[in-house]
Amino acid sequence: MRLLNGQLQDAISMADRAFQFGDGVFRTMRCTGGAIEFWARHYARLQQDCAAIGIMCPAESLLLEDFRKLTPVDAVLKIIITRGETARGYGSPPALEVNRIVQVAALPVYPDNFYQQGVKVRVCTTRTSWQPALAGVKHLNRLENVLARREWSDPDIFEGLMLDRDDQIIEGVMSNVLVLSDSILSTPKLDQSGVNGVMCEVVFDAAMQHGWKVEKRVWKLDEIKKADAIWLTNSVMGLLPVSSLCEQHFAPHTAQVLLLAALKQLRQKEKFAILKEPAMTKG
Known part of the structure; x- marks a missing residue:
């Protein structure tokens, strides 16, 4: 299951710069018993990575609300932040609206x-x-x-x-x-x-x-x-x-x-x- 900007969605525009150029960042986390392990560290690192490539990091409250909508218990959580959507060309306007994707997958079991x-x-x-x-x-x-x-x-x-x-x-x-x-x-x-x-x-x-x-x-x-x-x-x-x-x-x-x-x-x-x-x- 995944959300795009807080809404259940399985598709993203082909104009998104993640699709065109890999223009974005992501984090992968472990959730057990309905709790994210080391969330504060993950969010701090997400903020740092967004700043490093010059995109706005979504508010922590938005991301947490997205996760709550997906109600994970034991799962792998992934956040993807993209610079947003543009026409062709590497340049992008400074005030571009970012896209945030939050998804949940099964937690792998290692022997x-x-x-x-x-x-x-x-x-x-x-x-x-x-x-x-x-x-x-x-x-x-x-x-x-x-x-x-x-x-x-x-x-x-x-x-x-x-x-x-x-x-x-x-x-x-x-x-x-x-x-x-x-x-x-x-x-x-x-x-x-x-x-x-x-x-x-x-x-x-x-x-x-x-x-x-x-x-x-x-x-x-x-x-x-x-x-x-x-x-x-x-x-x-x-x-x-x-x-x-x-x-x-x-x-x-x-x-x-x-x-x-x-x-x-x-x-x-x-x-x-x-x-x-x-x-x-x-x-």
Whole structure:
């Protein structure tokens, strides 16, 4: 189910700039029990991304009202903000009215062994583009990720890592990357390309609560294969350990239990209920 500007709608105008140019941004969130996980962080990041490409971010109250109309309980929620509709040509008037799309999809179920034993990862030949102006922004131009995901059909491979033009690891096709090495939890610097994911930020906060050192740094493929542990993260799947990368195997790390426990606490603390609790019936 989806809404376009608050109305049930399954179509959008072909004049919309998202359709013509990928001109917009999006966020994907996890909803459990009628509550959005880490909503405040997602909305803040949505505001930042809209500002980065110069479009007006819809009011928080509008987006929440849209979600309430769709009454999600356990679901994946997605927000798409487009610059609006124009005729052909890259230019657009400054006062263009944005379109907001809110949709709900089924929440995927990942096997328990993914979180306990880890998942297999490959390296993609498709590279991420160098573009500092869009670095970190979750914009709608995701063709590189589409091409990267087309590189494999083996169901045993869960994810692919994407490198930049300098052979630096940037991110996964659908995830951010976290690395534990020398007792420091790090993630690749995303000042030239890539997407700053909310869950990566959350994991950093969870690690710091345990007194861990965290940092953003450059990672090359030969370096990351020597790490103590590697994780993939996004807002839907949470935190998944990597068990295999380029024939290098990683045993389950004790840090996984600590991080998952800390994440569980943060989830409970930062959930934002969009649906009212069901009324208690008198027995």
